[in-house]
Amino acid sequence: MGRYYQPEIECASQEQIRAWQDERLIKQVRHVYDNVKMYRERMDELGVTPDDIKGREDLHKLPFITKDDLREQYPYGLLAKPLSECVRIQSTSGTTGRRVVAFYTQHDIDLWDECCARAIVAAGGSNEDVVHVSYGYGLFTGGPGLNGGSHKVGSLTLPMSSGNTERQIQFMTDLGSTILCCTPSYAAYLAESIIERGLRDKIKLKAGIFGAEAWTEEMRHDIEEKLGIKAYDIYGLTEISGPGVSFECEAQTGMHINEDHFIAEVINPVTGEVLPDGEKGELVFTSITKEAFPLLRYRTRDICILSHEKCPCGRTHVKMTKPLGRSDDMLIVKGVNVFPSQIETVLLNKGYPANYQIIVTRANNSDHLEVQVEMTPEMFSDSVSVITEKEKELVSALKAMLGIYADVKLVAPKAIARSEGKAVRVIDKRNLYQNN
Numbered sequence: 265m266g267r268y269y270q271p272e273i274e275c276a277s278q279e280q281i282r283a284w285q286d287e288r289l290i291k292q293v294r295h296v297y298d299n300v301k302m303y304r305e306r307m308d309e310l311g312v313t314p315d316d317i318k319g320r321e322d323l324h325k326l327p328f329i330t331k332d333d334l335r336e337q338y339p340y341g342l343l344a345k346p347l348s349e350c351v352r353i354q355s356t357s358g359t360t361g362r363r364v365v366a367f368y369t370q371h372d373i374d375l376w377d378e379c380c381a382r383a384i385v386a387a388g389g390s391n392e393d394v395v396h397v398s399y400g401y402g403l404f405t406g407g408p409g410l411n412g413g414s415h416k417v418g419s420l421t422l423p424m425s426s427g428n429t430e431r432q433i434q435f436m437t438d439l440g441s442t443i444l445c446c447t448p449s450y451a452a453y454l455a456e457s458i459i460e461r462g463l464r465d466k467i468k469l470k471a472g473i474f475g476a477e478a479w480t481e482e483m484r485h486d487i488e489e490k491l492g493i494k495a496y497d498i499y500g501l502t503e504i505s506g507p508g509v510s511f512e513c514e515a516q517t518g519m520h521i522n523e524d525h526f527i528a529e530v531i532n533p534v535t536g537e538v539l540p541d542g543e544k545g546e547l548v549f550t551s552i553t554k555e556a557f558p559l560l561r562y563r564t565r566d567i568c569i570l571s572h573e574k575c576p577c578g579r580t581h582v583k584m585t586k587p588l589g590r591s592d593d594m595l596i597v598k599g600v601n602v603f604p605s606q607i608e609t610v611l612l613n614k615g616y617p618a619n620y621q622i623i624v625t626r627a628n629n630s631d632h633l634e635v636q637v638e639m640t641p642e643m644f645s646d647s648v649s650v651i652t653e654k655e656k657e658l659v660s661a662l663k664a665m666l667g668i669y670a671d672v673k674l675v676a677p678k679a680i681a682r683s684e685g686k687a688v689r690v691i692d693k694r695n696l697y698q699n700n
């Protein structure tokens with residue numbers, strides 16, 4: 265097998281991709297308008313008919329869909345095919361409210377599996393490989409997605425699911441797993457466990473496909489070094505299909521979005537305006553081939569940047585950065601977009617625990633940003649002048665990251681209140697949205 269799973273698609277010309285998107289979008293809009301009441305009502309409200317959508321350039325005319333819509337329509341409201349044609353459901357974890365259930369026809373499953381197969385081949389996978397899937401199986405899309413992809417590639421698939429680290433490591437050594445698929449945090453844990461047991465020389469892993477949670481470049485390097493592998497990122501969400509919406513290639517500079525199935529847009533999360541390549545904003549997906557549960561302009565809340573720059577791997581599909589934050593917790597301070605995750609990165613890089621609070625105030629029409637950071641017990645015993653020095657150091661590191669000035673106050677360990685184990689990260693005292 266070559267470097268691509270479907271070279272004619274993955275390396276298609278921009279014109280060809282565009283043609284697929286135009287044709288499929290027109291068909292999809294007609295499909296949801298005819299079969300899903302919510303879409304019909306929303307489009308009618310906007311005075312848009314399926315005839316108005318002649319291709320991708322008309323995408324902006326369509327309404328956005330949010331996670332709240334999905335919850336409200338639970339369970340069957342967004343179903344676009346008769347249940348008799350559906351063969352599977354998958355579901356989100358429901359940690360932040362009502363679960364979302366997504367339906368699949370057999371055709372939907374086949375296309376999803378192909379997307380995951382592209383990711384596995386991009387990570388060097390072939391029918392010679394042993395693909396060790398330690399994502400959870402069941403309602404969660406991680407396990408079933410990579411499992412299906414591995415079958416398509418023809419790899420020997422180990423459906424390990426998550427947990428039971430002893431068994432994971434035993435199968436890995438006994439059966440010679442070559443590609444590990446799991447969350448990055450579990451990969452890091454497995455790496456530690458393998459090293460502790462002195463089994464580093466007994467494993468044959470060459471690559472890992474890690475996703476379903478945020479991870480940093482530092483974590484990537486750490487896992488790569490400990491396991492002696494190349495670690496690839498993969499992105500997806502249950503609402504859209506599951507893992508494999510986009511995946512990393514050997515260039516490791518962003519993830520190629522499978523544009524023959526998903527149209528990606530980046531929007532200003534406040535105004536909804538579509539932003540050009542290179543600008544940071546909220547990622548929005550339209551699934552143009554999904555039959556049972558197609559979503560038009562679904563707001564992911566993930567903040568990222570799109571790029572059409574030529575990739576050395578030869579794939580032509582647009583690339584997205586890893587999510588850089590969430591639009592739900594994005595702050596606009598002095599006209600600049602600020603994400604708690606950026607501040608967290610600075611703190612972690614400087615050796616602080618990630619216990620902090622961001623306080624935004626406004627006086628005389630000017631925003632003020634303050635970051636309170638808990639010290640470690642060791643730092644707490646430092647002299648006042650040392651602490652002041654550390655605060656100054658953080659101020660300049662934050663300035664470099666955010667582009668604006670933030671006041672920094674180092675506070676005692678455990679000084680920041682936590683409710684149910686979770687600290688409140690952002691306190692915005694400006695009351696900007698009270699009238700919205």
Ligand SMILES: [Zn+2]
Pocket residue numbers: 513514515520575576577578579
């Ligand atoms: Zn590439």
